[in-house]
Amino acid sequence: MYLTKEEEQILNGDAGETLRQAIEILVTLGDIYGADRLIPIKSAQIAGVSYKTMGDAGLEWISDLQGKVKVPAILNPAGMDLQDWERLRISPEFAEKQKLIVQAYEKLGIRCECTCTPYTLEGFDVGYGDHLAWSESSAVSYANSVLGARTNREGGPSALSAALLGKTANYGFHLDENRVPEISFDVEYPLKGSDYGALGYVAGNLAGSKVPVFHLRSTPDADELKALGAAMAASGAVALYHVEEVTPEICRVNFEEPSEKITIEKSQLDEVYESLKKACKEPELITIGCPHCSAAELEKAAKLLRGKTVSKEFWIFTSRELAKRYPEYVGTIEESGAKVVCDTCMVVSPATNSYSCVMVNSGKALAYVPGMCGAEAVYGSMEACVEEAVGGAAKNVAKKGGDSN
Amino acid sequence: MIPIKLKGRKISRGCAKGEVLLSRDPISFLGNVDPKTGVVIEENHALEGKSIQNKVLVFPHGKGSTVGSYVMYQLKKNGVAPAAIINLETEPIVAVGAIISEIPLVDMLERNPYEVLNNGDFVLVNGSKGYIELLKQETIKTENE
Numbered sequence: 001m002y003l004t005k006e007e008e009q010i011l012n013g014d015a016g017e018t019l020r021q022a023i024e025i026l027v028t029l030g031d032i033y034g035a036d037r038l039i040p041i042k043s044a045q046i047a048g049v050s051y052k053t054m055g056d057a058g059l060e061w062i063s064d065l066q067g068k069v070k071v072p073a074i075l076n077p078a079g080m081d082l083q084d085w086e087r088l089r090i091s092p093e094f095a096e097k098q099k100l101i102v103q104a105y106e107k108l109g110i111r112c113e114c115t116c117t118p119y120t121l122e123g124f125d126v127g128y129g130d131h132l133a134w135s136e137s138s139a140v141s142y143a144n145s146v147l148g149a150r151t152n153r154e155g156g157p158s159a160l161s162a163a164l165l166g167k168t169a170n171y172g173f174h175l176d177e178n179r180v181p182e183i184s185f186d187v188e189y190p191l192k193g194s195d196y197g198a199l200g201y202v203a204g205n206l207a208g209s210k211v212p213v214f215h216l217r218s219t220p221d222a223d224e225l226k227a228l229g230a231a232m233a234a235s236g237a238v239a240l241y242h243v244e245e246v247t248p249e250i251c252r253v254n255f256e257e258p259s260e261k262i263t264i265e266k267s268q269l270d271e272v273y274e275s276l277k278k279a280c281k282e283p284e285l286i287t288i289g290c291p292h293c294s295a296a297e298l299e300k301a302a303k304l305l306r307g308k309t310v311s312k313e314f315w316i317f318t319s320r321e322l323a324k325r326y327p328e329y330v331g332t333i334e335e336s337g338a339k340v341v342c343d344t345c346m347v348v349s350p351a352t353n354s355y356s357c358v359m360v361n362s363g364k365a366l367a368y369v370p371g372m373c374g375a376e377a378v379y380g381s382m383e384a385c386v387e388e389a390v391g392g393a394a395k396n397v398a399k400k401g402g403d404s405n
Numbered sequence: 406m407i408p409i410k411l412k413g414r415k416i417s418r419g420c421a422k423g424e425v426l427l428s429r430d431p432i433s434f435l436g437n438v439d440p441k442t443g444v445v446i447e448e449n450h451a452l453e454g455k456s457i458q459n460k461v462l463v464f465p466h467g468k469g470s471t472v473g474s475y476v477m478y479q480l481k482k483n484g485v486a487p488a489a490i491i492n493l494e495t496e497p498i499v500a501v502g503a504i505i506s507e508i509p510l511v512d513m514l515e516r517n518p519y520e521v522l523n524n525g526d527f528v529l530v531n532g533s534k535g536y537i538e539l540l541k542q543e544t545i546k547t548e549n550e
Binding site for chain 2: 021024025028029032047053054055056057058060061155156157158
């Protein structure tokens, strides 16, 4: 891998131990994957924030680092709401460690907003063709696919190294040749709302780490694309996908149609919804916001909950910035007894571990909750989630399945 | 005997010596190794019940969660990390873990390490220059799995 004179000096330790280790991480990964050089990045997003996932070891490693990041950098969700952690009954011991992790990141000049949707925040804009070092899998998918930017699925230490250097190794999804569709998915009926999360859950399993192209009979909006990508990054390792006539890259680049073609049947998506009917028990906890709710999703949740009272725990996750920007939606949601929770999510918070069955409207949460929270996960649309939470006819909701959106 | 020297790819710099511990199974540091004791705890793993502390740990490649990198760091802080690592082909979790934990690591040796090395051999791993050197061969053959 070619290094500039300045980069060689950093690798020799002339700029201190932190940067030496950071560049060693990037150069090693670059050598493993055949990068030719380091390239500048516009921003970094760092996973490895929740104390639940990284533990004392991660905390120690970050605490030992010195210096400041060179590009705007932001964090992935933490294990709790950083301001109102007691509400979800987080233990004081966990809260103490979680705060130390965030403080250690802050010391390095990182914006301590903890969100999986950094692209919705002020001052964190991403343009077509921008090179990034992001690590939250759904944000990676959104940046690559919906925004047409370029990032690999970075691990926590490599994204942090990239932030400290302002560079990343030029391999993988930074290169044109790795952005070509490799598998084609045909869906011959129109989809709406949570159908996209269900599609992602099914397609991710089939695609693995390949780049899929979708041929759809409906035009997804930004939130639907977000749900599709997040689910595929969880049930598979998809970091980039294209949707014919929708996503920006396939509209500009004349890709050849891949030889591997799969038709997705309606019954495959119905099966995802049927998880609710087949559940061992009734959901005790309902969650929305994986990835974090957008303004439109908060508005929709508020509209559905207006004037209603929930009879089950109902958590709606979003970024703190959006919650602050839309106090009227938050107010309406909380009047129903549901809780708007910031900085964290149902997957990385230990709060979820105390429930045995969780209803989600996210294909990503459906994939991760069983393994990471030890709870059964069932799937439904946002409407179905709200009905379940207000103690509505759960059985009717389940029957409606995919049609309920 | 003439020391055997094998070239490989530099992954994590530094130089260390130790006794060889071979595993033909991949290792996930998250969940498979106790970070406090360095003992492999995965059921039915080739190394189940064995300690990796101060060993030259030979395994094909890593597996499992990216959090495994931090577990390697925890092993180092607790003084129970391997002295060095030799992989057939390193993947990013183990590469990053070895770098942040300052564990010398080389992979892609010019000869298959499973054909050259036995448990109990004394080996030097030079991660800065990218080679390993067999310093002392275990004369009494131990189980080589």
